[in-house]
Amino acid sequence: MAREVHFLVVIPASQVGHAGSVLQAAKEHRLSIARVRTAGSSVPDYLDGGDVVLELVGIAGQNGEDFAADISRISSEITAVDVPMDEITAYMDKCTPCTAHSNATLCLIKPHVIKSGDAGACLDAIYKAGFQVEAMFAIHMSLTIAEPLFEVYRGIFTSYSKTLTEICSGPVLALMVVGPENVVESFRSFCGPLEPELARTIRPDTLRARFGVDTVHNAVHCTDLCDDGEMETKYLFETLASL
Helix, strand or coil, X not given: CCCEEXXXXXXXXXXXXXXXXXXXXXXXXXXXXXXXXXCCCCECCCECXXXXXXXXXXXXXXXXXXXXXXXXXXXXXXXXXXXXXXHHHHHXXXXXXXXXXXXXXXXXXXXXXXXXXXXXXXXXXXXXXXXXXXXEEEECCCHHHHHHHHHHHECCECCHHHHHHHHCCCCEEEEEEECCCCHHHHHHHHHCCCCHHXXXXXXXXXXXXXXXXXXXXXXXXXXXXXXXXXXXXXXHHHHHHHC
């Protein structure tokens, strides 16, 4: 019987800009995202505040023996080890919730992007566009959790119920994105039009043009209104991350 392997990956805060490359390496080695947390504060002998902890899962013999070596080539400061789940859980439990910034916006990389293995490329694109990711958190939302976040978009999204179904179909990767003073507006522009086909026509370098499929599977959700950035990031990174 094939053995399931669990890699613990710890990315120091100073190396978080390489997170996209780590996830792209995971795709090459047929490893999928299981859990992702950012440490909100330092924990002696474990983590420093801002460190990112990932659990990547695959099948022994399919992911290759050199995943850890590939990670060390990305950065010698990033560690990747095959360890028992309880050890990974111990690290995850040390990750206290992060505090939302007043000048931040929320990005949810949608389940279809996670399933396709393109979350790393999406994350890389965000960094290359000049944005910073203050914290990240993987969560499989239920309707009960998703509805308070998306209620404000009822009547705005033409496929509202289908969008909720997609959001709840698998894990999303939540990002607390920071940047210029008008980060909500500038990041929304970088995400592109809601319809990927339109985005590919008029804004081909945007996230939805590159990673979207249709209006429902359009790669990312991002905060729409400037006044909602702090509220949405607080809901994900303070409320849900503490559950």
